[in-house]
Amino acid sequence: MKFSILGAGSWGTAFAKLLVENGHEVLIWARREELADKINKYHANDDYLPNVRLPETLIASSDISSAVHFSDNLVIAVPTKYVDETMAKIERKPAVIVNLSKGIDEKLRTISSIVKSRWRDADYLVLSGPCHAVEVAKRLPTSVVIAGPNSITEAFQQAFSNDYFRVYVNDDVLGVEISGAVKNVIAIAAGILDGLGQWHNAKAALITRGLQEIARFGLSLGARSPLTFMGLAGMGDLIVTCTSPYSRNRYVGEMIGKGMALKDILSQMKMVAEGVYTVGPLLRMADSLHIDMPICRQVYDVLFRKKDPYQAISELMSRPLKMEIDLTQIGPESDL
Numbered sequence: 001m002k003f004s005i006l007g008a009g010s011w012g013t014a015f016a017k018l019l020v021e022n023g024h025e026v027l028i029w030a031r032r033e034e035l036a037d038k039i040n041k042y043h044a045n046d047d048y049l050p051n052v053r054l055p056e057t058l059i060a061s062s063d064i065s066s067a068v069h070f071s072d073n074l075v076i077a078v079p080t081k082y083v084d085e086t087m088a089k090i091e092r093k094p095a096v097i098v099n100l101s102k103g104i105d106e107k108l109r110t111i112s113s114i115v116k117s118r119w120r121d122a123d124y125l126v127l128s129g130p131c132h133a134v135e136v137a138k139r140l141p142t143s144v145v146i147a148g149p150n151s152i153t154e155a156f157q158q159a160f161s162n163d164y165f166r167v168y169v170n171d172d173v174l175g176v177e178i179s180g181a182v183k184n185v186i187a188i189a190a191g192i193l194d195g196l197g198q199w200h201n202a203k204a205a206l207i208t209r210g211l212q213e214i215a216r217f218g219l220s221l222g223a224r225s226p227l228t229f230m231g232l233a234g235m236g237d238l239i240v241t242c243t244s245p246y247s248r249n250r251y252v253g254e255m256i257g258k259g260m261a262l263k264d265i266l267s268q269m270k271m272v273a274e275g276v277y278t279v280g281p282l283l284r285m286a287d288s289l290h291i292d293m294p295i296c297r298q299v300y301d302v303l304f305r306k307k308d309p310y311q312a313i314s315e316l317m318s319r320p321l322k323m324e325i326d327l328t329q330i331g332p333e334s335d336l
């Protein structure tokens with residue numbers, strides 16, 4: 001098969017490497033000509049994926065038009081806030097769009113709704129789960145899910161899987177997207193705890209209650225099954241992002257917990273921490289639907305309203321006592 005990948009950051013590059021290793025022809029679009037040249041000439045992308053040798057047959061281009069003419073299968077791997085403007089540069093509708101990005105944009109849209117607002121009838125798939133680019137690039141065992149139309153999802157599952165990358169099919173596009181977007185916010189909270197010290201009980205509770213929050217949000221928006229949140233896209237990705245040293249979202253939280261200002265943290269980072277940009281839009285969505293998102297709200301206040309993390313934790317701990325699982329909070333359709 002042939003694939004055009006939009007975005008030569010860490011995940012777009014690691015995924016391109018995986019696809020070439022799986023025998024596919026791949027062209028990766030880098031926004032900067034200089035980066036495309038480096039990939040073509042040195043078979044490396046040290047800015048985003050240091051010390052990784054890329055296959056010589058991987059082609060890079062900074063010309064988006066030639067990138068989308070290369071293949072009818074378009075892979076999105078740019079940060080969420082750039083997805084819409086990147087799609088706007090494409091003149092012809094791709095047959096299939098595979099999304100790797102995780103977030104909610106300023107217009108309160110998941111990536112599927114950004115894509116569908118432009119091409120209503122394009123086949124859209126989302127690939128998500130615990131998949132740090134660095135580990136995939138090192139061929140360390142990784143398992144993810146792919147969700148999309150029944151007619152084509154299995155073909156893409158086959159195309160992407162190999163002996164170190166195992167792809168499961170899932171039929172809940174929205175549930176998978178919401179899991180990937182909201183776990184980044186919870187990971188910032190986990191990082192804040194890491195920055196404060198060794199708060200292991202609190203971190204376990206945060207991950208568990210964070211998963212409830214993700215599921216409540218997703219199910220209220222129309223996710224198909226509570227089980228999606230218990231799977232790789234939900235629990236799996238939440239665990240890796242809240243605990244791994246590679247997570248950029250967890251890192252932002254850790255630096256906040258250590259007392260750094262958000263603008264100083266972001267100005268020193270080359271890579272994206274999607275949770276910083278998703279938390280505002282997601283709270284606006286939650287407010288309009290009356291969904292209780294206490295952890296995400298505290299993350300927002302700590303990041304953008306200078307709330308003291310200790311105060312945020314104290315407020316979470318002193319909320320009214322309640323049942324662990326409250327069915328009235330997640331809608332009549334759900335059986336969680």
Ligand SMILES: NC(=O)C1=CN([C@@H]2O[C@H](COP(=O)(O)OP(=O)(O)OC[C@H]3O[C@@H](n4cnc5c(N)ncnc54)[C@H](O)[C@@H]3O)[C@@H](O)[C@H]2O)C=CC1
Pocket residue numbers: 007008009010011012013030031032048077078079080082086100101102103131132133134270271272274
């Ligand atoms: N890095 C990882 O391990 C994983 C990342 N993701 C998701 O993949 C998406 C892409 O993230 P990364 O590859 O990590 O990015 P990155 O942080 O490694 O690189 C930044 C990317 O943003 C692009 N960019 C910057 N300004 C742009 C603009 N104006 N227009 C278009 N593109 C622009 C850069 O070209 C580069 O591709 C994110 O949604 C992330 O959450 C998902 C799974 C794993």
Ligand SMILES: O=C(CO)COP(=O)(O)O
Pocket residue numbers: 102129130131132133184187237240241246247248249250272273274
């Ligand atoms: O989504 C990821 C791993 O599955 C990457 O997380 P970070 O963006 O926090 O590094």
